[in-house]
Amino acid sequence: MNIAGIQARLAAFADERDWEQFHNPKNLAMALAAESGELLEQFQWLTADQSEQPDPSRLARVAEEMADVLFYLVRLADRLEINLQEAAADKLEVNRRKYPADRVRGDARKYDEYE
Amino acid sequence: MNIAGIQARLAAFADERDWEQFHNPKNLAMALAAESGELLEQFQWLTADQSEQPDPSRLARVAEEMADVLFYLVRLADRLEINLQEAAADKLEVNRRKYPADRVRGDARKYDEYE
């Protein structure tokens, strides 16, 4: 099930439930952010090291929250007629230009902090 | 470029910049939430109707922010060895059981608000 497949299934899922009325881009952006908050909650009291090795029940919960984030992202793309794979390819190119490997190696500062 | 393709490119991108050291799951969950906040910002003062028809410059910005959300989601999956497509298929099944179409039609209440 690739992105297009997920998108088609989610559209059918929303349509069967008459949920398209709630799925305007504003609401979907909110739902996406709320789900990303639930994902955050799974890691908030863990150390960085602990976050590398979540126990099985936490890992299962994390996978569920990640799926929820993906669902709202894909639904938003659908409603705005954005091709998510093209957007990803374009942004990857932007990032390549913003963060030349030889300049930013080992440095996580944001690109706009470089003079 | 499907999810696996994006994942491979992002891993190479991080590796070339020696950024894997920053990309522990805790930090990636934070970055994902921060990007979802930037996406939110694009819609916060728009009405629901306006959010359906963003002007071209806003739409381009939205597509960039959505790509950023996708990138951190895919990176997180990579670092936790979660198969995002499997997680999506599993969660879709969970949602089918939680929200039977004939019960929730036209109603956006969360499943746990149903008695």
Next chain:
Amino acid sequence: MNIAGIQARLAAFADERDWEQFHNPKNLAMALAAESGELLEQFQWLTADQSEQPDPSRLARVAEEMADVLFYLVRLADRLEINLQEAAADKLEVNRRKYPADRVRGDARKYDEYE
């Protein structure tokens, strides 16, 4: 109970539970964002009009989530030795300069979108 009073009580609350070890600024910023996501969730499927008049149970839940946001904000200020009231006064002054009333009246664009 003003901000200083809340701050003192929360510090005692954390200390009694030996929770200061978890309350570094990074973790507190995550917890604050996670709580703001829970607040968001209360409004995500409501129209703007419905959000003005939440039913009593939702309003109670909203008040609880808002208290949680405030708590992590105040804890973060405590740990970073930031005086929240001074920070608020300073930022209000910044905003006055950024958004002159006669220039931005009725317009919600962000200041950096003004030429």
Next chain:
Amino acid sequence: MNIAGIQARLAAFADERDWEQFHNPKNLAMALAAESGELLEQFQWLTADQSEQPDPSRLARVAEEMADVLFYLVRLADRLEINLQEAAADKLEVNRRKYPADRVRGDARKYDEYE
């Protein structure tokens, strides 16, 4: 400048700019979450230890973002006629019951993870 003072100034600020039309609770909850995302961004690549000692420019930025979070929180309270100080006192009492000090000492699990 206490919470009531901030609330009065922000209401005047919004009124002078004819911004009350944008400040419905749904939009304010979004703006609050977006600001909490900007706060998150300040800490996302820092270690927990580094987050304890941000450099002066980061600390100044953090204080600004915290003020923004506080502003939207206070505006939201204003629009929903929630007394934020009462809500804080009530929630503190709830937390005392949920997390008895002798039971949760040194343990950050959420209350609902206790059997």
